[in-house]
Amino acid sequence: MKRFNFRLQRVLDIKETIEEVKRRDFNIARKKHSEEVKNLMDLQNQENLFRVKLNELRLKGGNLRQVNIFYRFFAYLSGQKAYRRNLIETAREEMEKRREILLEAVKEKKVLERLKEKKLLEYNFEVNKEEQAAMDEISGVKHSVKSKRELN
Numbered sequence: 311m312k313r314f315n316f317r318l319q320r321v322l323d324i325k326e327t328i329e330e331v332k333r334r335d336f337n338i339a340r341k342k343h344s345e346e347v348k349n350l351m352d353l354q355n356q357e358n359l360f361r362v363k364l365n366e367l368r369l370k371g372g373n374l375r376q377v378n379i380f381y382r383f384f385a386y387l388s389g390q391k392a393y394r395r396n397l398i399e400t401a402r403e404e405m406e407k408r409r410e411i412l413l414e415a416v417k418e419k420k421v422l423e424r425l426k427e428k429k430l431l432e433y434n435f436e437v438n439k440e441e442q443a444a445m446d447e448i449s450g451v452k453h454s455v456k457s458k459r460e461l462n
Contacts, residue, residue: 325419336408343401
């Protein structure tokens with residue numbers, strides 16, 4: 311019998327390639343989201359550091375001009391944090407969109423993989439059936455030859 315040939319193998323190969331591309335796109339979006347979260351955390355850490363410095367300045371009796379500079383910096387950081395939160399939300403939405411696209415590509419590939427497995431099982435069943443028929447025929451011929459020898 312001829313060897314197993316899945317007639318949709320090229321389609322399956324294309325689906326695998328598409329899945330790899332979609333997985334790469336998702337990973338890029340996930341990395342972008344992580345970077346934006348890290349940037350926000352860096353801003354928060356920077357704000358915390360400067361709040362400590364402001365408290366030290368107050369304890370030392372810093373002048374109003376210096377305190378005012380800190381407050382303007384905190385206002386700037388507040389705007390930057392709001393901007394980063396928007397970037398995080400946009401990156402999260404993009405990541406979720408890419409995740410859905412990836413999941414759809416995975417499903418499409420799995421359908422073809424299951425079909426291939428089913429066709430392979432059918433092929434193996436037919437091969438086994440043919441092998442059994444050949445074995446039965448060989449046994450029948452051996453039995454005939456043996457019976458003819460016993461008659462002679």
